[in-house]
Amino acid sequence: xxxxxxxxxxxxxxxxxxxxxxxxxxxxxxxxxxxxxxxxxxxxxxxxxxxxxxxxxxxxxxxxxxxxxxxxxxxxxxxxxxxxxxxxxxxxxxxxxxxxxxxxxxxxxxxxxxxxxxxxxxxxxxxxxxxxxxxxxxxxxxxxxxxxxxxxxxxxxxxxxxxxxxxxxxxxxxxxxxxxxxxxxxxxxxxxxxxxxxxxxxxxxxxxxxxxxxxxxxxxxxxxxxxxxxxxxxxxxxxxxxxxxxxxxxxxxxxxxxxxxxxxxxxxxxxxxxxxxxxxxxxxxxxxxxxxxxxxxxxxxxxxxxxxxxxxxxxxxxxxxxxxxxxxxxxxxxxxxxxxxxxxxxxxxxxxxxxxxxxxxxxxxxxxxxxxxxxxxxxxxxxxxxxxxxxxxxxxxxxxxxxxxxxxxxxxxxxxxxxxxxxxxxxxxxxxxxxxxxxxxxxxxxxxxxxxxxxxxxxxxxxxxxxxxxxxx
Numbered sequence: 001x002x003x004x005x006x007x008x009x010x011x012x013x014x015x016x017x018x019x020x021x022x023x024x025x026x027x028x029x030x031x032x033x034x035x036x037x038x039x040x041x042x043x044x045x046x047x048x049x050x051x052x053x054x055x056x057x058x059x060x061x062x063x064x065x066x067x068x069x070x071x072x073x074x075x076x077x078x079x080x081x082x083x084x085x086x087x088x089x090x091x092x093x094x095x096x097x098x099x100x101x102x103x104x105x106x107x108x109x110x111x112x113x114x115x116x117x118x119x120x121x122x123x124x125x126x127x128x129x130x131x132x133x134x135x136x137x138x139x140x141x142x143x144x145x146x147x148x149x150x151x152x153x154x155x156x157x158x159x160x161x162x163x164x165x166x167x168x169x170x171x172x173x174x175x176x177x178x179x180x181x182x183x184x185x186x187x188x189x190x191x192x193x194x195x196x197x198x199x200x201x202x203x204x205x206x207x208x209x210x211x212x213x214x215x216x217x218x219x220x221x222x223x224x225x226x227x228x229x230x231x232x233x234x235x236x237x238x239x240x241x242x243x244x245x246x247x248x249x250x251x252x253x254x255x256x257x258x259x260x261x262x263x264x265x266x267x268x269x270x271x272x273x274x275x276x277x278x279x280x281x282x283x284x285x286x287x288x289x290x291x292x293x294x295x296x297x298x299x300x301x302x303x304x305x306x307x308x309x310x311x312x313x314x315x316x317x318x319x320x321x322x323x324x325x326x327x328x329x330x331x332x333x334x335x336x337x338x339x340x341x342x343x344x345x346x347x348x349x350x351x352x353x354x355x356x357x358x359x360x361x362x363x364x365x366x367x368x369x370x371x372x373x374x375x376x377x378x379x380x381x382x383x384x385x386x387x388x389x390x391x392x393x394x395x396x397x398x399x400x401x402x403x404x405x406x407x408x409x410x411x412x413x414x415x416x417x418x419x420x421x422x423x424x425x426x427x428x429x430x431x432x433x434x435x436x437x438x439x440x441x442x443x444x445x446x447x448x449x450x451x452x453x454x455x456x457x458x459x460x461x462x463x464x465x466x467x468x469x470x471x472x473x
Contacts, residue, residue: 119164318337
């Protein structure tokens with residue numbers, strides 16, 4: 001007889017949540033005084049998004065949030081991570097808040113709390129007010145100070161009821177997909193500007209953290225969500241190891257270095273010296289950035305596999321970050337990215353839960369004692385309703401089981417992982433991929449906007465209810 005399978009069980013205090021972001025779900029882009037963000041501009045520029053798709057309506061969460069919160073409650077979610085639209089709250093990126101914009105988030109928070117769901121606020125998920133981009137965007141130092149003012153406004157409005165806060169989501173994507181490869185808004189392809197943007201995002205995190213703490217109860221938790229990468233090499237050849245060091249610095253060290261350790265990696269500064277002298281890092285900046293964190297959010301989808309590039313094939317293009325003639329990896333044209341082995345999601349990303357375990361253990365070593373949250377993890381598949389209107393997604397169930405098992409293994413190995421937010425609550429506008437890629441646990445019919453929980457939502461609901469992973473079919 002086969003040996004019985006030991007159930008994968010989580011601590012009773014573990015948070016089971018889901019994540020979204022404002023531009024991807026809210027719609028209502030012209031209501032309540034909201035003005036265009038860089039994603040409004042980018043998505044309305046021909047050729048920038050699949051099918052010319054945009055977030056004007058998205059899935060209309062702005063008007064349907066009571067229905068969506070009721071659905072979260074039905075699924076038994078403990079927590080919901082959402083982002084605030086900067087241009088809904090502060091349309092020009094400057095000046096006083098527009099109260100009608102803040103009122104939407106007040107209503108959303110109240111609705112969540114009335115259903116026993118913990119709100120978790122992300123202040124910035126890529127939707128910079130267009131007026132700030134017109135003034136130079138993230139490569140300009142002033143943008144970090146504008147962010148701190150915005151953070152204070154939102155903290156004053158919601159800090160009495162929201163305990164979990166994240167300053168930035170995936171600043172790597174903002175800096176390098178937005179300003180180096182141009183596949184994300186604002187679509188610029190300026191390598192040096194992307195490095196400046198990275199520094200000013202770090203500065204925004206530090207200044208924003210300080211601003212939040214000045215107006216919120218001390219009990220509140222302030223974190224940041226990083227899409228830190230598990231970087232692996234095709235061999236132990238010194239050239240391949242050097243390639244991995246360069247990508248690790250650009251993917252990870254450029255953010256967690258100053259945030260966690262108060263310094264940029266010397267290897268990063270050396271590798272990029274032909275592009276920049278880093279003179280925009282001013283005296284005192286690293287101290288401003290290196291604010292004490294209450295937790296760290298990690299977003300994980302797939303590992304990176306790299307080697308040194310040979311003379312005939314230069315440039316990192318198989319990195320999973322969209323098609324562009326321009327690289328999102330400044331000063332790394334001597335690195336080659338490879339497709340990792342194994343099954344893939346619809347995004348072409350390899351499925352490898354060991355990368356998530358490795359990432360959690362890395363930060364357990366680098367920041368001992370710092371609580372960790374998985375603030376995004378999930379998979380896109382070509383989901384379709386059956387003739388009875390049900391949406392069965394066994395591939396996603398297997399994906400979730402594998403990655404949540406990796407989280408549980410990390411906890412057993414000593415990682416202080418407090419919760420998991422599945423990406424995403426529901427199908428939505430997937431940035432430059434438009435509406436082609438479905439990451440949701442809830443299926444959305446884009447013609448009618450009807451919401452239908454997929455079988456993975458029911459599976460996840462059972463996991464949240466019992467604290468134990470149900471079997472995979």
